[in-house]
Amino acid sequence: MTQDDIDLIGKNVKDMYGTFMGKVIGTVTDIDGSIQSVGIDCGSQGLQQISYEQLVTQSDVVIFIPKWRLDSQRLIREKQLTLRRLKALIDIVSENDDMKADAEIIHEKYKSKLVTLDETQRHISAKLEARLTELDEQMKSAKMLLFDAKVQYKSNEISDATFEKVKSCTTEVIEHVTHETAEISNVQTRISNLELEVREITSTSNQPQNIQESAVSYLETPGPEQVVQTILPEAPTESVESTTSESVEAGNPSTSIPEPPNTEPEVSVNFPEPPQQVKTETPKEDNNDNDWLARMEAQ
Numbered sequence: 001m002t003q004d005d006i007d008l009i010g011k012n013v014k015d016m017y018g019t020f021m022g023k024v025i026g027t028v029t030d031i032d033g034s035i036q037s038v039g040i041d042c043g044s045q046g047l048q049q050i051s052y053e054q055l056v057t058q059s060d061v062v063i064f065i066p067k068w069r070l071d072s073q074r075l076i077r078e079k080q081l082t083l084r085r086l087k088a089l090i091d092i093v094s095e096n097d098d099m100k101a102d103a104e105i106i107h108e109k110y111k112s113k114l115v116t117l118d119e120t121q122r123h124i125s126a127k128l129e130a131r132l133t134e135l136d137e138q139m140k141s142a143k144m145l146l147f148d149a150k151v152q153y154k155s156n157e158i159s160d161a162t163f164e165k166v167k168s169c170t171t172e173v174i175e176h177v178t179h180e181t182a183e184i185s186n187v188q189t190r191i192s193n194l195e196l197e198v199r200e201i202t203s204t205s206n207q208p209q210n211i212q213e214s215a216v217s218y219l220e221t222p223g224p225e226q227v228v229q230t231i232l233p234e235a236p237t238e239s240v241e242s243t244t245s246e247s248v249e250a251g252n253p254s255t256s257i258p259e260p261p262n263t264e265p266e267v268s269v270n271f272p273e274p275p276q277q278v279k280t281e282t283p284k285e286d287n288n289d290n291d292w293l294a295r296m297e298a299q
Contacts, residue, residue, distance in 0.1 A: 013040050013055075013062045017176035021064055022048070038062075066180075068127045072187045075124055079117050079194050086110050086201050114198055121191060128184050135184075139177045146170040 013021045022042035027035050028049070035052040042048050054070065056063040089110070093103050149166040152158045158166075 007057060008035075008038060008055075008062060011057075011060070011062045013050075013064055015064045015066070015176075016069075017179050019173070019176055024062060027052075066131070068124065068131055068184070069187075071120075071124050071127070072191070075117060075120055076187075076190055076194065079114075079121075079198070082110055082113050082117065083194070083197055083201060090201070111202075114202075118198075121195075125188070125191070128188060132181065132184055135177050135181050139174060139181075142170045142173040142177065146174075 008024045008027060011024050013024060015021055022040040022045075024038055025041050025047070026039040028037045028039070030036050037049045037051055038055055040048050040050055050064065051067075054065045054067060056065065086107070089103055089107055146167060149158065149163055149170075153160070153163040
């Protein structure tokens with residue numbers, strides 16, 4: 001048994017908010033002598049094996065740290081470090097574009113790390129929500145005990161000293177629950193802020209590629225505007241004729257559409273008229289002369 005084991009055994013265990021949990025009665029060590037877990041007698045809850053990393057040894061007491069707190073702190077620390085390295089990597093590539101190919105391998109490594117951390121974050125968030133539910137039940141129980149003691153005190157069932165003792169103990173429990181609830185809310189806020197930073201830096205690192213892909217897709221796939229532009233408009237028929245006739249009737253020469261000039265020269269063809277029978281009218285005196293000559297020739 002090591003000196004650390006001797007210092008632990010027999011000490012009272014409290015949580016980080018001051019609530020008494022039990023007493024250390026032994027330890028479990030590895031082959032190299034390091035402590036793996038600590039056995040704590042928790043009274044009615046029985047003997048519990050607590051991981052040694054969740055305990056902080058002080059001079060007169062051992063402080064128990066909740067598992068959710070250790071996991072969330074580790075998650076926040078690793079995510080902050082990964083984000084800082086990603087930002088530094090982006091700055092290096094922006095300053096020297098020739099190192100883009102070399103930085104791509106490390107960039108994928110950090111992105112894979114973020115995916116793993118996201119999975120861990122989901123498990124931790126579920127634990128935090130479950131712990132908040134437990135704390136809410138504890139708060140309700142403590143308030144119910146305090147209210148019941150007040151009723152007993154008003155009905156003269158308990159003395160002033162008893163009521164003050166119950167009031168002091170329940171108030172202490174309520175304060176512990178309030179502090180732990182506030183700390184969990186603070187951790188949830190920090191995790192949410194880190195998630196926003198991850199989305200921002202991820203979108204920033206993928207922005208040039210997204211722009212290039214969108215440009216290529218725009219060139220390859222014709223949009224509605226491009227389809228419309230490739231279709232030539234048809235010549236207007238009725239609407240143009242009605243508009244022209246209206247403008248001509250109104251006497252507006254600026255809106256009248258002139259007729260197109262004839263490209264072929266005009267050829268005038270004079271067709272011969274059919275011959276007509278001409279009747280010559282001979283005067284009456286000439287007829288008499290003709291008759292006289294005819295008689296003379298006959299003689």
